[in-house]
Amino acid sequence: TQLLEQSPQFLSIQEGENLTVYCNSSSVFSSLQWYRQEPGEGPVLLVTVVTGGEVKKLKRLTFQFGDARKDSSLHITAAQPGDTGLYLCAGVPDGNNRLAFGKGNQVVVIP
């Protein structure tokens, strides 16, 4: 059973369009992280969200943590080809000490 479900698995959009991807769970998390992985490289941490309802912005990327701390979303405004990559969410569920990863959202931005 996958603790963190990411959707959609694959998304292809034109440069300049907006997109939102999701990370959902039935478990409560003390925090969630988002990573981006580019081909041939390791995942790189983008952000950590800690408080329910929290919104964090990183340039054109907006991350939101759900009020109940069970889900998170990533919104990209005016996507650029450099945003292409695999976006992974990860977190430690309450009552557990092991980090869980989702399978990722593969985003392709076409010039």
Added chain:
Amino acid sequence: DADVTQTPRNRITKTGKRIMLECSQTKGHDRMYWYRQDPGLGLRLIYYSFDVKDINKGEISDGYSVSRQAQAKFSLSLESAIPNQTALYFCATSDQGRELFFGEGSRLTVL
């Protein structure tokens, strides 16, 4: 120079051979991890270590072993490689176990 360095970056070997993947870090973190990544399966934890001489199995440890030789070094061994161990392997470090810092990966092909 990368904070988390993996060697080799690419390796092709034959079934039955012993393989060692090495990881070294300059971040000063106590916690180190080995993951494998397969298309459609995401990142899966093989082994992790919270300190020198501390070794813990992850979700897919069968067929693998590790050694934590020093705080900065964590190596992964495949005693007798088999084709279904063909994958992309990542070493990662962490300070508190919440946010991970990954190496660039080691691509292993077992023929």
